[in-house]
Amino acid sequence: MGLVGSYFKLTTMKYLGIVVLVLASLFIGSNASAHSDSVKVAENMKFNVQDVNGEENTFSHYLGKGPLLVNLWALWCEPCKQEMKAFIALSDKLKDKGVSMISINTDQVKSLAKVRAYVKTQGVKYPVLVDPDGSIARDQFAMESLPFSLILRPDGTIYKKHIGFTAGDEVQIEKELDELSTQLGSK
């Protein structure tokens, strides 16, 4: 009976823990667009990154005066390639609106040699960072699935997040970038 009681207690606690974690993630995630100017998050974003052309910078180098669209992708991920096409088509228009763009390739060693060739032939004009060891996607973003895109404010705080991609998502993302540009412009 004691054993059964212990098992029941453990199982109940386990399920209670899961419910709490899921509800917390739903609640916190849905409120992610809230913002405070009091924290200089960009100060913490000075970790080194490298792009496909071998150039090294700190991540904060890519934060400008307007929104920054960050797109995480991999060669094995078909929706990521579609999302990239959508962003390439948008890139000139967004640049005129003061939006900066970067993408982060998360392929591991298996596909690393092919990334630059793919990026060049697709006509990507914005910087493409490489992250074969997960030090950006995993350690800084706690990324759970691909494709994953973020809209960051100039101070590095998150304005919006997008998990997954289906054709048409780019319309929504462009709308959110316009909203943020307007907010930033009016300050």
Add this chain to the structure above:
Amino acid sequence: MFANSELRAQEVSAVGSNLLRIGAGTTDQGIGGIMRKRYLEEIANARIFFSNLTLGLRYEMDDPSEVGQSFQGLRRRWINYKKDNLDLTAGNVTSLYGRGLTINNFESRALNYDAWIDGISGSYEYKWNKNEFDFRPSLGVHAMAGVLTFVDITGTGVPDLGISARTVNGEFGVFGKKVLVGASFLQAFTTVSAISVGRTVETDREVNQPEIYVSFLQDEFTGHFQFTEMRQRLDQVRSKRDSASHIGKAMYGSLSYASEKLGLTVEYKNYQYNLYSPTNPYATYFSKLPLSSPPEVYQDFTYTSLTRSTHSVNFDDELGFQVEANITAIPDIVITLNAAASSRHNSFSGVDSTGKAIVKTTTDFLPKFSDDGLFPFWEYFAEVEYEFGSLSYIKGFFHRRSDFRATAAGVAGNPRIRNTTVGLKCQYETTPSQSLLITLEHQWSYDEDRTENKHQLTNELLIAQYSFNPGITFGGLLDYSTWYDANRHFWPQAFVSTRIGGSHTLLMSYGAERGGLNCTGGVCRVVPAFNGLRFTLTSQI
């Protein structure tokens, strides 16, 4: 760092993610038949940033997990300090040196494969500026040390491997690292305890593994070359103490050309960490360490029929190459061509007059296809995509593959598998926020394992989905095979996914799924078929 104001107080910021996976149904265990299958997995990730410190946590609960061993509690915890070019981490640590011939201790959660070590790591980099030297040199050092109890996922009878390791790596770069020379050294001690003929056999191994690598980037060209030598000494206690030594080696190279209209990548591998020979009583103990994971050197396909049964790389003994071309010279058309091939160094052909296996070793630089004992593998792939509209496209592919279903320490006579696959994929944007996606794949297969119909079988796959952005995607999948597993020819499945804001996706599927060989980072596992209800909630916090 990328923070919610709700989570920030003073200079503390945080980011996180959550994954909840639930499944209920049945699974086909092959010989074991159809069994009830139920799983529940909850994985919560958090990164907490404070000043120069980062705390990383991953909490896992399951009841039970879908694959592999169950785990309850904090699977990952580490603290990281970063300032300028100094980076220190304590707790669960992972690293990648070059292309991972010596150190690439990665994790694949889908396979429940985990080679992270519990210990410390640190790196420091010094960069001279352009005023001091025109060629902008940089010097970086990295070190890592710790322990790992490695659980082999490929077989339940394989004993856990205790590993204690320390590594050091140095990289010297010029022209902003466009030319980079690196060197590493790994020293590891492993212990394994197994029961043999009712007696415990203790085996200790010392591994000393130096490596060098060079990479460059010049205009359209990039290249990488890496070589490592794995020097090992082994002590085994059965009825008496025995010692043995072995030197393994591995080499990898890549060369890539990238312009706006043509991308070309050539990769070469020659892995000889441990050339298996049945005459060597210690042959199975000298394998590549799980801390290493070099490139597999074949394509990562996105078509289901091609990923269902991929080539399983034998890192201990395999050489081969891969060539890939991306062509965008014709407007609106994207062409991808890929070819890969490999074979082993050692083959066995019967026994000699004393009863010892006859081992033939080839020293060829390229794979050999004339000897089935070398487990030759080859495949080629061509895909043409025509783009119309912003995200509307139609593409077709053709793929051929010849492989052997080989065991790691296999001998000649393993079953041969040959596939020819064709497919079409079409996406059409019906409105700027709605789209239809259809995939049709057909596969002719020759499988020596399947005895019916003279080993011939065909597979068909149809996937159709419709998306209403940004809210909902629904669709169905129909899989058909002339071969049947678990008394089944058809595997129908329906799925629906919905997004809650941009931060959460909920995916539900109901129906039957075919299993297959799932490979990640060179680690392969046969994922059993599943029939039932699946539910996945992914959140980025």
